[in-house]
Amino acid sequence: MSKHNTIKWALGKSWHQLHPNVQRRFNRLPSEKQPIIYKGMMEHIECSRSGWLFATLTKVIGNPLSPHQGIDIPMTVQLTTRTGKKGVYWKRTYHFPDRKSFSVTSVKKDDEGRMMECVGGGFGMFLDVYALNSELHFKSSRYFWQFFRWYLPLPHWLSPGETHVIHEDLAHSHGKGKFRFSITMKHPILGITFYQTGIFEETQL
Template identity: 35%
Template sequence: MPSTALTSFAPAADAARHLDLADYVGAAGWARLPAAVRRRFGAGHPDVDYTCRMDLRCSAIGRIYASLSRAFGSPLTSLQARGLAATVRVRGNDQGGVVWERVFGEAANGATGAAIVRSTKEPGAEGQLTERTDGGLAMALDVFEENGTLVFQSRRFFLALGPLRIPVPQWLSPGQCRVTHTDLGGGDFRFTLSMQHPLWGETFHQSGVFTDPLQVE
């Protein structure tokens, strides 16, 4: 279990203008990823909007976490749906990070639900990648290639309050977050998110097949 001691961190003044995930994955793993994945996540990739219909579910415990997360900008959604229209907007922030905004809209079956989840991937302390929500809830990430898939996996959660980094004990977190990006060819890719708590099991699951508007084959 991580220490609960307060730490501080200030981003390096010479942080790269563009986040380069190749540095985190490593040369060998990066080379094994499909060219389309390397383009989507490489340094200096263009701003883009991806659209699809997603399946979302969360457990009863997950709904409690989603409710509590409202104090931190609602980074978790309690939506339960199949075929829910979704748009993911990817934008560089010109400060060495990339903003990912996920907008969930009207479901294909006529039910409605609305949620916006926004976070920024940016260089963190000790050479790790960090993903931080607008409300300050953040996680340190491991990034690696696995069987041709790009994987983001949380190592620990913390609250980012100005320069302070306040660790969140594992049992208080919504669970280990694992996000996979699997290229399907023809400009399509599958996004899958799962959060697994050591006591409560899977708290959140999201999956959908997106089309890359910048890729023409």
């Protein structure tokens, strides 16, 4: 099984356009015994009414979307790999006050040269990965449902919207090791369904 760095491979020559701190952050692979852990504070977690409905309906495939909202919500992100499985698993755990911790798990991997992020039930999205203004960007191009080895495209209107994730280094303003993680989902008809942004840094178990 290939253990290459999927993100670095997907960027190709554009890898060198990333901020050096972003390169260092992603120029390694976690393992089951040595996961990579980030902790931080989600300054804003927002979802529209239609976003809440998408989050509620997708509970059956493993809670890929948070139905809750809040300001300054502590969050932990754990990156790891699994024996015999492709890709890097991202587990994001939200610690909302007066609620049970809420976790979202997905896996980023490539298949025949296509970068994708998958959740439960065979659902996922193909991703365009690029560098812009020294930041790392992930943008969804199509949602799909995997049936054996086939990826069946889903209509855009059936998805929560185009997903755009930005990883921005903040060493210049918040100190060494800090970065901003932002995610926006924009539906072609319903507008912005989800928006989250916060500041994180690497930590130990």
